[in-house]
Amino acid sequence: MTKTGYYGNWGGAFIPEVLYETFRELNTAFEQAKKEPAFWQEYTDLMSTYSCRPTPLTHAENLSRHFGGAQIYIKREDLNHTGAHKANNVMGQGLLVKRMGKKRVIAETGAGQHGVATATMAAKFGFDCTIYMGEEDVMRQRPNVFWMEKLGATVVPVTSGSKTLKDAINEAFRDWVTDMDDTHYVMGTVCGPHPFPEMVAWFQSIIGMEARKQILSQFGSLPSRVFACVGGGSNAMGVFQGFLDDADVELVGVEAGGKGLESGQHASRLAGKDGSAGVAQGYKTMFLQDGDGQMCDTHSVAAGLDYVGVSPILTDLWEKRRVRFAAATDSEVMDALELTMKKEGIIPALESTHAFVQAFKEAGQLNEKQAILINMSGRGDKDIFTIANAFDDPSWKEFIIGKGAEYAA
């Protein structure tokens, strides 16, 4: 870092004055926690007893054979409690909230995964919990809203702006500036003002630490390439940190190509040509925006990747050419998802499947003595409504129509 909270040219803390003290306290608590080995121990103990850490590394033998190239290994973040890597960050921040003595947590959520994880953490630690979710996402992700509410959280539909993730972040900040004394904002990804990118990356680094050890013991050497999907970038940062110092390991971030990079309907800030430098939501990074600086609408089949900004840490690694970026389109994602289910009996989330798409494109370029690693950030079976809809599955539709009639009766 060149200046506090900066990664090369990116990051910072563009926050309103009213939050200055709150961030000062948060920075102090975080710096203190980082210094104490006991804090990290408490965190890993919690993750091994409340979640499923270490998550396994699976050798996908059938897919490897199918592509006839590199050995494909899958890091199984889907086997975390609540079904995704989001739990790592949330439980870590929960421990920090306990230390700071705050009693209430708030969070933004896009697809609902981070919201469900936060509601779960709040239930376990006895915090009050409010989740901000774009009205459009509330409609798209009803099952997650159901679980958040059942877990005791209040879900607030956000009706401003594009009614999606970025607007939920704005609304969470508006809550925080009103009520910062006993409330902590559990930012869900490696974005936002410092120290959030660093803090979330730190909690997620557990993925890469495990993955590096696992592939060395199972495959006998480091992978040639590591693939991860990138929305805000938290699972990618998590796994990449295990290999940043290994110059021979190529790191590949895969963004949402939506309907194609030329279509204007995507969420590729770094892989395409549409991103430009900007400052919003408290930090400086590459955004999808117009010439005036107004943020654009983004599109992806995967709500968790449907976001205008990207981690300042990843933007820096992209600028320094340490991480290469690619994009996967919605239709490529559906094909890769189907193949992965049929060949391996594994159901990745739509977000995670983006990483699979690019790995499949490149597996054949390598030989069977080489390995590639895919970070499977979450599981797809929880997204049954979205996935069934994306497959346009006729028997599922029939079932829903039948259920609808049953409830209407």
Place this chain on the structure above:
Amino acid sequence: MQLEEYIKKTRADKNILLMTHIVLGYTSLEVNREVIRQMVENGVDLIEMQIPFSEPMADGPVIVKANQEAIETGTKVRQCFDFAAEMTAAHDIPFLFMTYYNILYQYGVEQFFKDSKKIGIKGFIIPDLPPEEGEEFFRLSREYGIDPIMIYAPTSTEERMKYLAGYGSGFIYCVARKGVTGKQTDFDKDFGSYMKRCRNSTTMPLAVGFGISSREDVETLVGIADIAVIGTKTIKVVEEEGIDAVGSFISSLR
């Protein structure tokens, strides 16, 4: 600098000044033009014009909606400059730009200063740019002689306030309470001690905004602040009672 002088001079005849806020392009520049005319005719002393931004993090629902609709109806930053040039030429009171940092960043920060100077804008209010991030901005504000208005919050310590004052000029914008724009403010005991802290930390004039909506609110501020800021309330007046109600609303405030 220039704004501070103007405020001190004007304060000689008035026990409190009024600064109003409008969102450019909401509901249209034509409406803005008429609203500003009535504001000036009814004695408003300063006007802050907000250039709309898609992510107005520090604003409440009324101003958020105004920003959003202004952008949706096609308001461009370029047009905001043209309109502002017309206003500064037509009216003999100081105008300020309020917006978020990304608007300056995309425009080119130095170009933004240059063009603002050219059309006679006197100050900038940028709520998401703390001094820690504003090295270039604060250097340029001295170079171009446009006052950077610093913001105090009830959560600011006196030490922090003094630090902020070191970067600002013109006046200090004291946010009356925690939260976003547009909700009613209670002027309780905490407010009194907060304002005392503000006063102790700077010799610059103090403006108080957030939730100021009536004559009673303005009267409460007499003797405590130099400027009362009316933001959300005028937008509501226009929405609920139409443009023609602005003049009488303004004149009812003091």
